[in-house]
Structures are given as structure tokens and as C-alpha cells.
Amino acid sequence: MTRIDSSSLLQMRSAILQQNAALQKAAQKPAEQAPIAGPGAAGPQAPANFTKAFGDALSAVNELQAKAGAASESYERGETTDIAAVMLQREQANLGFQATLQVRNKLLAAYKDIMSMPV
Numbered sequence: 001m002t003r004i005d006s007s008s009l010l011q012m013r014s015a016i017l018q019q020n021a022a023l024q025k026a027a028q029k030p031a032e033q034a035p036i037a038g039p040g041a042a043g044p045q046a047p048a049n050f051t052k053a054f055g056d057a058l059s060a061v062n063e064l065q066a067k068a069g070a071a072s073e074s075y076e077r078g079e080t081t082d083i084a085a086v087m088l089q090r091e092q093a094n095l096g097f098q099a100t101l102q103v104r105n106k107l108l109a110a111y112k113d114i115m116s117m118p119v
Helices: 006-028 045-078 083-115
Strands: none
Touching: 006 083, 045 083
């Protein structure tokens, strides 16, 4: 039987609440956004926005991983005595990495669905 850590549950809860707030904010502003282009109007803006957003997200996850690694090394050298801060940074990096894997899996599943559609 696995033991449930309360701090990781609180972090997951706050991440879910942040995602929910972002989704609600995005749902409230559909009229302000530009209309979605149809299949014949493929422009460079749609892929560039997704590419930029995805690249920014990957950069943020990479920064979290680097900060967690630096904090762990600092603790191992004895420069930092706050183990809670080190563990918090490691958990944040782990959560970001897990979210990245979930997005990758969803994108891969969507790609496979599109590629298996009959033409």
C-alpha cells in the first residue's frame, strides 16, 4: 500500500485549480478572439502560436528541472540546510515533467487518430 503525501496532494490541487481558472477565463472570451481559419485558409500564425506556446512550456519545465538539480546539489554540498525548499523544488520539477508527458501522450494519440482516418 502506498502512502499519500499531503504536500503533493496540495500541490496537485493548486495546479488543478489554476488550470480550471485558466480554462474558465478562456471560455469567457470567445467573442474577443479571432475566428478560427477554415481548412482552405491555413496561415502561418496558427502553427507559430502553438509552436511558441509549446516551446515556452518546455523551456519552463527545463528551468524547473535545472533549479531542482541545482538545489539538490547545493544541499548535498551543505550550502543549503532547508530540505523542505529542496523537496518543494524537486516536486515542482516532477509535476512539470509529468504534465509534459501527459501533453505529449495526448498529442501523439491525436496524431495517430488523424493518421488512421480514411481519406
